[in-house]
Amino acid sequence: MTWSTGLAERGRLEEAARAFHAQQVARCAELGIEAGGYPLSHLAIRVPTWHDYVLARDAIEAYATSNLENVWNGRPISKIVLAEPIEVGEGLSIPLIELIPPFHQRVYRMGLEHLGFVVGAGHRDFIEEHRDVLTGQQFQSPVCMPVYRLFDDYTHVKFYEISLGDVCLLEGARFEGFQHADWHPADANAGPYEIGC
Ligand SMILES: [Fe+2]
Numbered sequence: 764m765t766w767s768t769g770l771a772e773r774g775r776l777e778e779a780a781r782a783f784h785a786q787q788v789a790r791c792a793e794l795g796i797e798a799g800g801y802p803l804s805h806l807a808i809r810v811p812t813w814h815d816y817v818l819a820r821d822a823i824e825a826y827a828t829s830n831l832e833n834v835w836n837g838r839p840i841s842k843i844v845l846a847e848p849i850e851v852g853e854g855l856s857i858p859l860i861e862l863i864p865p866f867h868q869r870v871y872r873m874g875l876e877h878l879g880f881v882v883g884a885g886h887r888d889f890i891e892e893h894r895d896v897l898t899g900q901q902f903q904s905p906v907c908m909p910v911y912r913l914f915d916d917y918t919h920v921k922f923y924e925i926s927l928g929d930v931c932l933l934e935g936a937r938f939e940g941f942q943h944a945d946w947h948p949a950d951a952n953a954g955p956y957e958i959g960c
Contacts, residue, residue, distance in 0.1 A: 823841075830941050879909065
């Protein structure tokens, strides 16, 4: 699935998120990872241009309670806490959307790009057990070292010890209302750098 602005509308995002969760869980099952029972950390959405980012940010914030927007790898990224988590299954819901504008140094999937699962305290054992089918690990901070699997369509699944929202809190951030980074790109329509659609 590629990105379109309408996908940031709550109903369409819910529908897309459920399908994406089901698809990624099925792919994990083929690799011997039973991901369907893990709580969700977040859903990451990548958009092709800064202009798309601002539109999607406005749309998602309309049904959210707070955000964090940090500059990461040279451009802002949003973490947006939903007023009502998106239910993707029995007792399973996505509390947070990570919204990512284009990054010009690599080729990425646009639209629903990855799902973060919370493995919990057994994270090290999880890594040992599934090492053969994992693509890599990220060392983002001492409390954030998710492992991930990349699929052929450039979507990912990521497995965290604790959720991304909890990572932010542990790192001292606070979700209070909405704040935006002071960011003015030279060309709001630069990009897209899209593949696999
Ligand atoms: Fe993420």
